[in-house]
Amino acid sequence: MSLLIKNAEVYFNERISKKDVFINDKGIVSVADSLDVPSANEVMDGTGYLISPGLIDPHVHLREPGFEYKETIRSGSEAAARGGFTTVLAMPNLNPVPDNVENLKKELALIEKDACIKVIPYGSITQKQEGKKLSPIASMSEFTFCFSDDGKGVQKEEMMLEAMKEVAHHNCLIAAHCEDESLIKKGACIHDGYKADEMNLIGISSESETNQIERDCRLALASGCQYHVCHVSCKESLTVIRDYKNHGANITCEVTPHHLLLCEDDIHEDDGKFKMNPPLRTREDKQALIDGLLDGTIDMIATDHAPHSEEEKSKGLQGSSMGIVGLETAFPMIYTHLVRPNIISLKMCLELMSSRCAEVFGLDGGAIEDGSLANLAIFDLNHSTRIDPDKFKSKGHCTPFAYQEAYGECVMTFYRGKCVYRR
16 A cells, blocks of 8 residues: 655644655655655545654553453554554553563563554563562563553652662663552542532542652652653642752653543532542642643653443442543544644644653654654544544543544554554
């Protein structure tokens, strides 16, 4: 197959401008102001389309091995491709936990067999993610460069410091879910604010996140570890991160679309689609996160795609599992609610969802280059479509954005020159 796309908006050489793009039958990209390729198998009118580098998500849960009823590497990577992603980093809360080379190789074999895009597995920081004993990072670093106990914060300071020193020694990085469990009450399920009081629910305080971020930033500065903060949700956390960045710590952070676009005000019913960790915070926190994008404190957008079964998400805020899906809605929601209203530019959106992540994590991609292998996505910017969870590739269907109208639907995704999704 070869494809010529005419008159599309293309993110090329760090600019967005009207170009023609040709993908030949070997998957190599040609980009020019005007291309005439009589041999092209297909010619597409790209008017109203954006051609972007493949999106990169540093934070997804693919659930396999161990929890295939929630998601598999095949279904999760297909969902990513449908959302325009060509690279995702998969968290280690699996069974078995990838806390040694043997378990990590099992996951890598499944990825090799079933993933339609690039999937990079995180190794766990501690064995079984229990926070008691360090995983053998030295041997695991031959197979992955990133470590996390995501879903759990490493509770002991001395354990996290030991991990950071070891990870730094092997030129790897730590991505941390920051949560001080001593500040979490049993049954806590939404932000500790007026909505929790109104619904007679137990709240999750902002301090439970911020306190551990402060601890970890201090340790990262002392150890020289490359440290990445997952799913920042509140204004106090941003203040800490901003301060430590200014003091020279090698720290980056991410934010999710749901924390950028929603807050506790949007919880109108006792529904599991509003239950995630960290929870939706205050309106002031949401605005602080947007400000953090604009001033550069926040480095990238990540989905924290966390699928569960329908049953697990049907038990209201108190009883449902934590987490929502996001791979298939991330770009349309950010484009519709932040780019179209001119809160952020389209260029910034693509940097936050692709090139910045590639830079921070040392990944290929994040740019379309003339003569390179095609890792790219094509989005329809001009027409809105309804987000329909029944059409998701993911096994998980729970999203607070269900049935909303959104612009920016993915039209096609190419990974290494192969079309892995076409609407």
